[in-house]
Amino acid sequence: MEWLTSPELVLQTAGADQTRALAGAIAPLCQPGDMLLLAGDLGAGKTTFAQGFGAGLGITETITSPTFTLVRHYAVSGHPPLRTLLHADVYRLDRLQEIVDLGLGELVDDGGVALVEWGDVAEPVLGEGSLAIALLAAGHDDHRVISVRAAGTTWCTRWTALQAALAPWRAEP
Ligand SMILES: Nc1ncnc2c1ncn2[C@@H]1O[C@H](COP(=O)(O)OP(=O)(O)OP(=O)(O)O)[C@@H](O)[C@H]1O
Ligand SMILES: [Mg+2]
Numbered sequence: 001m002e003w004l005t006s007p008e009l010v011l012q013t014a015g016a017d018q019t020r021a022l023a024g025a026i027a028p029l030c031q032p033g034d035m036l037l038l039a040g041d042l043g044a045g046k047t048t049f050a051q052g053f054g055a056g057l058g059i060t061e062t063i064t065s066p067t068f069t070l071v072r073h074y075a076v077s078g079h080p081p082l083r084t085l086l087h088a089d090v091y092r093l094d095r096l097q098e099i100v101d102l103g104l105g106e107l108v109d110d111g112g113v114a115l116v117e118w119g120d121v122a123e124p125v126l127g128e129g130s131l132a133i134a135l136l137a138a139g140h141d142d143h144r145v146i147s148v149r150a151a152g153t154t155w156c157t158r159w160t161a162l163q164a165a166l167a168p169w170r171a172e173p
Pocket of ligand 2: 046047048065
């Protein structure tokens with residue numbers, strides 16, 4: 001990618017609840033315009049991450065996979081100026097232009113933050129300023145290694161806070 005990228009934070013979780021808690025710790029640091037691109041195989045935990053992220057923003061509705069709807073919208077209250085969580089799944093889209101046509105860029109600029117499952121394929125069109133989050137099954141069934149890195153400069157001023165928020169899940173070197 002042409003933009004600068006941050007160092008990678010390497011985290012680990014044991015169980016879905018820990019992944020939800022980790023995602024919930026990132027959520028309060030987000031601001032309108034943010035895009036989180038979630039990568040990982042089928043069943044890696046992308047939707048589980050979205051559930052915890054939504055809970056971290058105070059969303060009480062059940063967050064389910066948006067595979068067939070492509071983008072679900074959830075109202076956010078209590079975290080101004082954030083007003084909406086967009087949860088997208090681009091697995092079924094074949095062309096980058098179809099991802100552009102979802103209009104996530106415009107939606108996040110209007111008080112939104114977006115989580116995009118299979119977002120790694122969308123990195124060429126959505127990647128600048130995003131957080132790239134990759135989930136990988138590791139060892140035991142319920143263990144995941146989760147890597148987080150920022151592309152572009154929008155996370156520079158929040159990076160120290162993000163590192164602190166994610167410290168409980170840091171993988172041992
Ligand atoms: N550490 C963990 N983190 C996340 N999920 C876990 C973990 N351990 C076990 N799981 C389980 O793995 C499954 C993850 O499913 P989930 O729907 O979140 O994956 P996904 O990446 O969204 O899959 P898909 O590609 O089908 O959209 C859930 O059943 C969850 O309970
Ligand atoms: Mg999913």
